[in-house]
Amino acid sequence: METVNVKINGKEYAVPKNATVLEAAKYAGIDIPTLCYLKDLNEIGACRLCLVEVTGARGLVAACVYPVAEGMEIKTNTPAIRAARKTNLELVLSNHEKKCLSCVRSTNCELQKLCRDYGVDEDHFGKPADGRFAIQNIGPSIVRDNNKCILCRRCVAACEKLQGIGAIGAMNRGFDTEIGSAFEKDLTETTCINCGQCIVACPVGALYEKDDTQKVLDAIADPDMHVAICMAPSVRAQIAESFGNPIGTDGEGKLVAAAKMLGFDGVYDMNLTADLTIMEEATEFIGRLNNGGKLPMITSCSPGWVKYCEHYFPDMVENLSTCKSPQQMFGAMYKTYYAEKMGLDPKKIFFVSCIPCTAKKFEVTRDDQNAAGVPDVDVAITTRELANMIEKAGINFNSLEDVAFDDPFDVSSGAGVIFGATGGVMEAALRTAAEVVTGTKLEKVDFTDVRGTEGIKFASYMLGDLKLNVAVTSGTANAKKLLNMVKNGEVNVHFIEVMACPGGCVNGGGQPIQPAVVRNNVDIRAKRAAVLYSADVAKDIRKSHENSAVKKLYEEYFGEPNSHKAHEILHTSYVKRGI
Numbered sequence: 001m002e003t004v005n006v007k008i009n010g011k012e013y014a015v016p017k018n019a020t021v022l023e024a025a026k027y028a029g030i031d032i033p034t035l036c037y038l039k040d041l042n043e044i045g046a047c048r049l050c051l052v053e054v055t056g057a058r059g060l061v062a063a064c065v066y067p068v069a070e071g072m073e074i075k076t077n078t079p080a081i082r083a084a085r086k087t088n089l090e091l092v093l094s095n096h097e098k099k100c101l102s103c104v105r106s107t108n109c110e111l112q113k114l115c116r117d118y119g120v121d122e123d124h125f126g127k128p129a130d131g132r133f134a135i136q137n138i139g140p141s142i143v144r145d146n147n148k149c150i151l152c153r154r155c156v157a158a159c160e161k162l163q164g165i166g167a168i169g170a171m172n173r174g175f176d177t178e179i180g181s182a183f184e185k186d187l188t189e190t191t192c193i194n195c196g197q198c199i200v201a202c203p204v205g206a207l208y209e210k211d212d213t214q215k216v217l218d219a220i221a222d223p224d225m226h227v228a229i230c231m232a233p234s235v236r237a238q239i240a241e242s243f244g245n246p247i248g249t250d251g252e253g254k255l256v257a258a259a260k261m262l263g264f265d266g267v268y269d270m271n272l273t274a275d276l277t278i279m280e281e282a283t284e285f286i287g288r289l290n291n292g293g294k295l296p297m298i299t300s301c302s303p304g305w306v307k308y309c310e311h312y313f314p315d316m317v318e319n320l321s322t323c324k325s326p327q328q329m330f331g332a333m334y335k336t337y338y339a340e341k342m343g344l345d346p347k348k349i350f351f352v353s354c355i356p357c358t359a360k361k362f363e364v365t366r367d368d369q370n371a372a373g374v375p376d377v378d379v380a381i382t383t384r385e386l387a388n389m390i391e392k393a394g395i396n397f398n399s400l401e402d403v404a405f406d407d408p409f410d411v412s413s414g415a416g417v418i419f420g421a422t423g424g425v426m427e428a429a430l431r432t433a434a435e436v437v438t439g440t441k442l443e444k445v446d447f448t449d450v451r452g453t454e455g456i457k458f459a460s461y462m463l464g465d466l467k468l469n470v471a472v473t474s475g476t477a478n479a480k481k482l483l484n485m486v487k488n489g490e491v492n493v494h495f496i497e498v499m500a501c502p503g504g505c506v507n508g509g510g511q512p513i514q515p516a517v518v519r520n521n522v523d524i525r526a527k528r529a530a531v532l533y534s535a536d537v538a539k540d541i542r543k544s545h546e547n548s549a550v551k552k553l554y555e556e557y558f559g560e561p562n563s564h565k566a567h568e569i570l571h572t573s574y575v576k577r578g579i
């Protein structure tokens with residue numbers, strides 16, 4: 001690495017030659033404050049919070065875009081710098097509806113923290129902008145409150161660069177500038193996939209998920225309703241962050257304990273239907289291989305990805321696996337098999353899923369997701385919403401004793417738990433497909449080539465005589481690249497895993513929001529995924545087809561994977577939406 005020598009606050013450092021001043025300051029252990037900056041995504045120097053002094057520059061410069069040079073002297077904390085940052089914060093606040101008391105991001109708001117750090121508590125420029133813009137309830141997933149928007153454009157960059165969609169942008173000029181969709185369309189009329197990556201990019205309370213927790217509380221309070229919840233694999237890897245624990249804390253046992261205290265009649269592990277998905281999906285894949293079906297087959301458990309495919313690759317929806325997602329399979333199985341077994345009326349079951357993903361809120365509203373004649377899943381709440389419910393109920397999460405999931409759905413494999421990380425579904429499917437195709441027991445169940453947060457990964461494995469080519473991608477911008485490579489004949493793959501969110505569910509739009517200073521410096525996706533891979537290794541069984549609870553489901557109800565009954569209840573269909 002080529003370096004240059006710079007002085008930061010009077011001390012000498014060798015820093016990478018192509019670093020910005022903001023990056024160089026890290027070498028001196030200094031986090032220069034930022035608001036609009038997101039590493040590799042939004043480096044526009046707009047908010048002017050990162051102002052510093054450097055030799056040779058006229059006035060203060062924005063550290064996030066200013067390159068270092070040999071011999072440069074940098075000052076990051078002079079009276080002039082502090083005064084300029086404070087003035088710029090006051091300017092940001094002049095258009096901002098300051099309702100911290102009830103704001104969804106209060107105590108986790110980057111603007112609020114900076115105001116506290118710089119002692120900004122009043123308006124010096126203009127009047128407050130209370131109620132200037134109508135709050136927009138956009139579809140089933142997202143709420144936008146432009147009264148709190150600081151026009152940092154981090155959401156726009158996330159949608160455009162991470163997801164390759166560009167559903168949102170800045171509209172109008174000057175004081176009237178606001179974030180919206182092109183031609184002032186409602187976001188539901190665009191190609192928005194409800195992924196929520198704009199929400200987790202937002203530093204303030206201008207974007208958040210639609211709050212469905214009251215519906216859940218109402219159902220719990222209704223003595224006629226049987227209310228069950230199931231937890232997606234990745235929720236256990238993140239929920240503890242909401243209660244002040246380090247990124248990478250496994251919160252499974254406390255999660256179950258807290259949900260039971262909230263009053264759910266059953267608290268279940270979605271890992272079970274991750275295993276069930278593998279049984280259906282691996283069987284479907286082997287069927288397509290043997291019978292000349294549509295290849296490459298593409299996974300379908302990420303609803304943001306499914307909607308993306310319907311919009312941007314409508315000619316490839318037949319490539320999608322017809323399997324419902326684990327969330328939908330659980331609700332469908334619960335309201336059919338379990339309702340029959342327990343003598344419950346499906347209309348009196350309120351089934352909740354807790355998920356890392358705002359797109360799952362959209363998924364529950366899709367057609368063809370009602371196996372028992374009622375919606376498979378009634379409400380999908382994010383990890384953040386469940387954490388809020390726990391907090392509001394006064395439950396001290398960190399002091400809880402670990403509790404196990406409820407039977408009979410408490411058995412799951414290591415293959416099921418890794419669904420929450422990019423590459424996890426592929427690895428789980430390979431563990432089962434390899435044994436089914438070859439008829440021999442795998443000596444090594446770890447398919448490490450498909451792990452990791454790289455945007456597109458390829459791997460090949462011998463399944464008997466067949467050389468199986470697979471690809472794994474996450475983030476729809478990467479998915480677009482990969483699918484175009486497939487369409488152009490640049491790669492030949494049989495099976496593709498796609499997750500809409502970069503890094504998979506561990507980085508979903510419904511997970512606890514980490515501020516930019518953490519997102520820019522810590523690989524939160526890898527730390528959260530590590531929780532899931534540790535859980536996989538700790539499991540007694542690590543392959544979906546060895547899950548005794550799944551075997552029982554087939555024995556008692558579905559017959560065999562891909563049976564007529566399994567198709568009716570566990571599979572779905574897609575639409576061609578176009579752009």
Ligand code: SF4
Binds near residue numbers: 098106204206
């Ligand atoms: S966005 Fe931040 S500063 Fe604004 S009201 Fe909400 S918590 Fe307060």
Ligand code: SF4
Binds near residue numbers: 158193196199
């Ligand atoms: S939810 Fe996803 S697709 Fe929709 S605007 Fe936000 S980032 Fe873009």
Ligand code: SF4
Binds near residue numbers: 148156201202203204
């Ligand atoms: S909605 Fe949030 S991320 Fe988007 S421009 Fe406004 S403040 Fe920034």
